[in-house]
Structure formats: C-alpha cells, structure tokens
Amino acid sequence: MNELPGQWRVFKGFSIVQMVLVTFFLVVSISGALSTANVLWRMIESVCYGFMLIFLYQGFTILNDNYPDTALSLRQKRSFNIFFLINFLLIAFVFAKLINQWRWARVLMFENELTTRSTVLVATPLLMSVFTFLLHIMYLAGMYRLRVLIHQNSSKILDDL
Numbered sequence: 001m002n003e004l005p006g007q008w009r010v011f012k013g014f015s016i017v018q019m020v021l022v023t024f025f026l027v028v029s030i031s032g033a034l035s036t037a038n039v040l041w042r043m044i045e046s047v048c049y050g051f052m053l054i055f056l057y058q059g060f061t062i063l064n065d066n067y068p069d070t071a072l073s074l075r076q077k078r079s080f081n082i083f084f085l086i087n088f089l090l091i092a093f094v095f096a097k098l099i100n101q102w103r104w105a106r107v108l109m110f111e112n113e114l115t116t117r118s119t120v121l122v123a124t125p126l127l128m129s130v131f132t133f134l135l136h137i138m139y140l141a142g143m144y145r146l147r148v149l150i151h152q153n154s155s156k157i158l159d160d161l
Contacts, residue, residue: 004067011142012063018135019056021128025049048093052136055083059143067146071154080147087140094133101129 004012026049033042058079066072072080105126109119 004063008063008067008146011139011146012060014135015056015059015139015142018132018139019053021132021135022049022052022056024128025132026053048090051083051086052090055087055143056139058083059139059146062143062150063146066150068150069153069157070150072147072150080143084140084143087136091133091136091140094129094136098126098129098133101126 026046029042029045029049033039033046036042062072062076062080066076105122108114108122114122
C-alpha cells in the first residue's frame with residue numbers, strides 16, 4: 001500500500017471521530033429500543049445509524065485497499081452507490097436530530113437557571129449532534145472525491161496500457 005497523503009490522513013482521522021460518535025448514537029438507540037416505550041422510533045434510529053456505520057466502514061476499506069489507483073470492482077461500485085445515496089438521504093435525519101437537540105438545549109438552558117454541571121450535561125448532546133452533522137457532510141464530500149480520484153487514477157493507468 002502506498003503511504004496516504006496528509007489530506008487523506010486528516011480525512012481518516014475525522015472519519016474515526018465520526019465512527020465513534022455514530023457508534024455511540026447507535027448503542028444509545030439500540031438500548032433505547034430495548035428499554036423505552038418509543039420502540040419504533042428507536043429502531044428506525046438504529047437502522048439509520050447502522051447504515052451510516054456501514055458506509056464509514058466501507059470508506060475505510062476503499063481508502064485502505066483501493067487508494068490511489070486500484071479500480072473498484074463492480075460489486076464495490078454498486079455497494080458504494082447504494083450506501084452513498086442512503087447516507088445522502090440520511091443528511092435530513094441527522095439534521096432533524098440536530099434541530100431536536102438544539103430545541104431541547106435552548107429550552108433547558110435559557111428558560112431555566114442551570115448550574116455549570118447541568119449546562120455541560122445539556123450542551124454535550126447538542127455538540128455531539130453538531131459534530132455528527134458536520135462530519136457526515138464532510139465524509140460524504142470526501143467519499144465522492146475519493147471515488148472520483150480512484151476512477152481517474154485507474155482510468156489513466158488503463159489508458160497508458
């Protein structure tokens with residue numbers, strides 16, 4: 001394997017942070033499905049976070065195995081396209097979670113007098129949602145760019161033959 005350039009190392013680092021956040025939210029959703037009355041919503045949440053986690057894993061696989069010039073197989077291309085589309089649609093889900101967290105944090109922080117510890121406890125889920133949303137958008141853009149770069153590099157090698 002060729003050494004990754006700095007920009008892809010940073011991308012990989014951000015992807016690891018997103019993977020940790022998504023895994024945390026997935027575990028919370030699954031545990032909520034097992035312990036609350038809102039089972040259907042928690043199961044839908046779990047499926048959404050599961051799709052995000054699968055696409056993150058697929059991105060690591062492509063980055064490690066196919067970068068910079070190994071063409072994607074037809075199966076990899078099909079899987080990438082399906083999960084990219086699903087994750088693109090999940091932007092709306094992640095944004096809705098962000099708005100929901102912002103609404104609750106605003107109500108709790110500005111309509112009540114909270115201690116410093118309480119403020120941190122209210123702000124933490126909001127910050128996690130913000131980071132998840134921003135990292136998800138960055139990840140989708142990075143995966144698109146990686147796919148185009150691998151296609152260009154592998155096409156260039158085939159043209160040279």
